[in-house]
Amino acid sequence: MHYQALIMKISTVIGGIIAIICFFFAVIFGLAASVQATTTRLAVSIVLFLIGMVVIAGVWYLNRRPKTVVQRLEVSGRMAAAQIKCPNCGGSINADQIKITQGVPYVKCPYCGTTFEVTEEPKW
Known part of the structure; x- marks a missing residue:
């Protein structure tokens, strides 16, 4: 994963330089078009400008991909898995069905369809 980020940074720098x-050369050819051979130099200037825009669009496209966020949970002491039950129907919920939305764990009951927040009960 580290190499992929490095390649993305290198491609961004190289794309920016290109x-x-x-x-730069589009501006030079555009200015030169006002002196002599206007059609040819102006066409080269437009082509160079379009190539520069395509390179910028390509770099932007490569860098706009979604970033993967890894969330880790650290607990103090030993942790024993407790069975989760639906508060509506009492059905058993599998731990694989827990989804984290904005940092809060939610689960949808496969039996009655109720969505509820998974909370940790205090030990005292």
Whole structure:
């Protein structure tokens, strides 16, 4: 995973350098088009500008992918798995059905369809 981030950073830097070079030469050819051979130089200027825009769009597309967030839970002491029951129908809930939404664990009962928040009962 670390190498993928490094490759993304390197491709962003290389893409930025290529885009800057294309824009620089597009401006040079655009200015030169006002002096002599206007059609050819202006066409080259437009092509270089479009190449620079395509490179920027490609770098943006590569970097806009969703980032994976890993959540870890640290508990103090030993932890024993307790059976979770639906408060509505009393059906047993599998731990694989727990989904974390905005940091709060929720579960949907497969029997009655009730969605409820999983809370930790105090030990005292």
